[in-house]
Amino acid sequence: MYLLWDSWCGVCFQKLANIDLQHTICTFLLYIYIFYITIMTSTIDDSDKEKALSVSVDLNNDTSLLIDIPDALCERDKVKFTVHTKTTLSSFQKPDFSVPRQHEDFIWLHDALVETEDYAGLIIPPAPPKPDFESPREKMHKLGEGEATMTKEEYTKMKQELEAEYLAVFKKTVQVHEVFLQRLSSHPVLSKDRNFQIFLEYDQDLSVRRKNAKETFGSFFKNMVKSADEVIISGIKEVDDFFEQEKTFLLDYSSKIKDSTARAEKMTRSHKNIADDYIHISSTLSSVSVDDNTALKKHFEKLSDLFEKLRKVEGRVASDQELKLTELLRYYMRDIQAAKDLLYRRARTLADYENSNKALGKARLKSKDVAAAEEQQQQCLQRFNKLSESGKRELTSFKGRRVVAFRKNLIEMAELEIKHAKNNMSLLQDCIELFKSS
Amino acid sequence: MNAYMAYKVSTRTTLPMFRNRTFSVWRRFSDFLGLYEKLSVKHSLNGCIIPPPPEKSVVGMTKVKVGKDDSSSADFVERRRHLLPLLYSDFACTLPRAVGTHTLSGAGFLKMINRASDAVSKMTIKISDSDAWFDNKLQEVESEELQLRKLHAVVDSLVNHRKELCGNTAVFAKSMAMLGNSEDNTALSRALSQLAEVEDKMETLHQEQAASDFFILAELLADYIRLLGAVRGCFEQRMKTWQRWQEAQSTLQKKREVEAKLLWANKPDKLQQAKEEITEWEGKVTQYERDFDRISVTVRKEFLRFEKEKSKDFKSQIVKYLESLLQSQQRHVKFWEAFLPEAKAIA
Numbered sequence: 001m002y003l004l005w006d007s008w009c010g011v012c013f014q015k016l017a018n019i020d021l022q023h024t025i026c027t028f029l030l031y032i033y034i035f036y037i038t039i040m041t042s043t044i045d046d047s048d049k050e051k052a053l054s055v056s057v058d059l060n061n062d063t064s065l066l067i068d069i070p071d072a073l074c075e076r077d078k079v080k081f082t083v084h085t086k087t088t089l090s091s092f093q094k095p096d097f098s099v100p101r102q103h104e105d106f107i108w109l110h111d112a113l114v115e116t117e118d119y120a121g122l123i124i125p126p127a128p129p130k131p132d133f134e135s136p137r138e139k140m141h142k143l144g145e146g147e148a149t150m151t152k153e154e155y156t157k158m159k160q161e162l163e164a165e166y167l168a169v170f171k172k173t174v175q176v177h178e179v180f181l182q183r184l185s186s187h188p189v190l191s192k193d194r195n196f197q198i199f200l201e202y203d204q205d206l207s208v209r210r211k212n213a214k215e216t217f218g219s220f221f222k223n224m225v226k227s228a229d230e231v232i233i234s235g236i237k238e239v240d241d242f243f244e245q246e247k248t249f250l251l252d253y254s255s256k257i258k259d260s261t262a263r264a265e266k267m268t269r270s271h272k273n274i275a276d277d278y279i280h281i282s283s284t285l286s287s288v289s290v291d292d293n294t295a296l297k298k299h300f301e302k303l304s305d306l307f308e309k310l311r312k313v314e315g316r317v318a319s320d321q322e323l324k325l326t327e328l329l330r331y332y333m334r335d336i337q338a339a340k341d342l343l344y345r346r347a348r349t350l351a352d353y354e355n356s357n358k359a360l361g362k363a364r365l366k367s368k369d370v371a372a373a374e375e376q377q378q379q380c381l382q383r384f385n386k387l388s389e390s391g392k393r394e395l396t397s398f399k400g401r402r403v404v405a406f407r408k409n410l411i412e413m414a415e416l417e418i419k420h421a422k423n424n425m426s427l428l429q430d431c432i433e434l435f436k437s438s
Numbered sequence: 439m440n441a442y443m444a445y446k447v448s449t450r451t452t453l454p455m456f457r458n459r460t461f462s463v464w465r466r467f468s469d470f471l472g473l474y475e476k477l478s479v480k481h482s483l484n485g486c487i488i489p490p491p492p493e494k495s496v497v498g499m500t501k502v503k504v505g506k507d508d509s510s511s512a513d514f515v516e517r518r519r520h521l522l523p524l525l526y527s528d529f530a531c532t533l534p535r536a537v538g539t540h541t542l543s544g545a546g547f548l549k550m551i552n553r554a555s556d557a558v559s560k561m562t563i564k565i566s567d568s569d570a571w572f573d574n575k576l577q578e579v580e581s582e583e584l585q586l587r588k589l590h591a592v593v594d595s596l597v598n599h600r601k602e603l604c605g606n607t608a609v610f611a612k613s614m615a616m617l618g619n620s621e622d623n624t625a626l627s628r629a630l631s632q633l634a635e636v637e638d639k640m641e642t643l644h645q646e647q648a649a650s651d652f653f654i655l656a657e658l659l660a661d662y663i664r665l666l667g668a669v670r671g672c673f674e675q676r677m678k679t680w681q682r683w684q685e686a687q688s689t690l691q692k693k694r695e696v697e698a699k700l701l702w703a704n705k706p707d708k709l710q711q712a713k714e715e716i717t718e719w720e721g722k723v724t725q726y727e728r729d730f731d732r733i734s735v736t737v738r739k740e741f742l743r744f745e746k747e748k749s750k751d752f753k754s755q756i757v758k759y760l761e762s763l764l765q766s767q768q769r770h771v772k773f774w775e776a777f778l779p780e781a782k783a784i785a
Binding site for chain 1: 578581582585586588589592593595596599600602603606607609610613614616617620621622623625626629630633745748749752753756757760761763764767768770771774775777778781782784785
């Protein structure tokens with residue numbers, strides 16, 4: 001959308017250069033008006049179409065490898081995704097194919113990438129979180145228990161709300177998995193990974209290649225060792241200013257963003273509660289109006305109608321806020337963790353390098369195995385330099401990516417809030433007029 | 439514990455019974471209660487609908503006395519201040535200059551006993567009314583009271599959730615501000631701080647909205663629930679009058695039987711007494727019948743007046759509430775429109 005604005009601006013300024021003042025002002029206003037209409041209609045289009053989870057931009061632009069998840073099935077607890085690939089690369093057997101995948105397959109792919117030595121200098125896109133149907137399931141439970149106390153239509157409406165929530169969670173999880181794959185496919189190095197290719201192509205069940213129980217246990221230990229290591233490594237003196245800055249920034253930012261995500265979640269949930277309350281108010285009002293025989297009967301009906309409409313808007317406010325704000329924060333919380341992991345890996349190689357230096361010094365003193373120690377030291381230095389170089393690149397691009405994503409989402413959220421508030425306003429104004437005239 | 443809250447009551451009137459056009463007095467809660475008691479005693483026997491006073495919350499009172507500067511005590515004071523004028527506006531009667539004060543404990547206890555005995559007597563009487571109007575209306579009133587209670591509960595939950603939203607938004611705004619501080623891209627950092635400010639403003643909006651939810655909607659409903667209770671009381675009064683009339687009739691019947699027996703047994707002196715009693719009771723029966731007719735007429739009139747008032751009241755309060763919602767949404771739009779250029783300025 002801001003691309004549109006840029007192009008309109010360009011046209012405007014060109015015109016300005018050629019025509020006289022009065023005409024210019026009229027044209028400028030006309031362009032502003034047209035731009036406004038475009039923005040409004042495109043906003044409506046955007047939100048009526050699938051709400052694209054645009055936490056990462058510039059994905060899926062490279063036509064040599066296009067990935068998407070066109071549909072998914074929800075079976076009880078498990079979600080089965082259909083991963084569809086369209087490619088012009090010769091490394092794949094077919095140009096267009098689809099495979100079914102489960103959430104665990106995505107986790108396997110992520111862990112395989114993390115464990116690959118060669119990618120130690122890259123930010124591995126964070127693994128998509130497990131599909132979480134806990135909150136709608138809890139709600140369904142409560143709804144079932146409270147069924148006796150509600151009227152039939154209230155119950156139907158609550159059920160509809162619940163179904164919408166299930167659907168929203170479902171859509172969210174599909175998109176999060178899709179974004180994961182798209183980030184991999186748009187990365188110059190990771191898109192060529194063998195495991196990635198297997199993931200996309202292998203048309204049988206991947207479970208044979210997935211971690212078995214013993215390995216998951218092993219990875220738990222690895223995580224514990226890693227955190228102990230992190231403490232040791234943070235004591236190492238950093239040689240490069242850039243990385244020193246990045247480290248401080250990321251550590252601070254990561255804790256703050258975790259906090260913000262939690263608070264945003266609470267806020268969104270409160271909005272949803274209010275939308276639910278509106279349902280109850282609307283249906284109670286309609287039952288009051290049924291029994292009422294005075295002049296108030298019509299008024300109660302109108303009011304019940306109004307609350308029904310208001311709650312739809314309120315529900316949209318809640319879900320838009322969830323998608324644009326909360327999801328954004330959640331995603332970057334995980335992404336920052338991935339960036340921190342990169343820093344950790346680099347610090348590890350620095351520690352290794354320093355250890356190899358010490359070993360070399362000792363070997364020189366004893367005049368034993370000097371050549372081996374020297375080679376070890378050279379290797380460590382090489383690894384460290386490689387990681388530093390690619391790390392710097394990755395972190396800079398990560399910064400840019402984050403700023404762009406925040407911008408896009410904040411703009412969209414502000415526009416949606418304005419749209420919904422204006423919607424509310426017109427609903428309320430209509431109702432007030434109805435009341436005052438009758 | 440001698441501290442109490444006093445409310446300034448200002449009146450502007452054209453009624454000739456008052457000495458001045460405008461005047462104000464200071465009243466305390468027990469004064470309001472006393473007024474209610476006096477009026478009930480005087481008028482409820484005639485079938486008038488007396489609006490009941492707001493409940494005196496002992497907990498709230500002690501909190502204020504201890505001097506805690508709670509938001510809850512401020513809430514409570516607001517409610518009192520809001521509710522007491524309604525009591526006055528509902529009827530134009532003589533405002534006695536000095537009202538007997540009652541301590542709540544004595545009167546409350548008495549009320550409880552009265553209520554218990556009323557409940558028992560209600561169960562035993564069933565008025566055999568030739569006029570079905572009263573039956574229907576009583577049923578309507580009872581079902582409406584039930585519905586309003588339900589609605590009130592739901593609106594209460596809305597108020598609570600909005601207060602929750604308020605709190606959550608405030609906390610979120612703070613964390614956003616901190617995030618903006620630690621962000622190293624200057625434009626984004628500024629935008630995030632602006633977002634924090636917008637959310638802060640939203641919090642104020644939500645708070646005001648919760649207040650209007652409560653004061654306009656919830657209290658309207660609570661008020662009418664109490665009023666409907668008073669209406670029911672009126673109907674009960676009518677029933678009591680009817681019962682009295684019936685009892686008088688049955689007593690008269692018994693006296694007549696006694697007279698007949700005496701006539702048959704031929705005891706002239708007792709006969710004279712019996713005849714006097716009969717005349718006395720005949721008089722009572724006529725009077726009670728007249729009372730009953732009168733109260734039926736009054737109750738009917740009062741009820742119709744009540745319904746008209748109710749329609750008007752509800753309509754005006756609902757419009758007020760919707761207008762407050764509208765206002766809050768307008769400010770909503772303003773705040774977010776102010777934020778939008780900041781978000782677009784991120785480079």
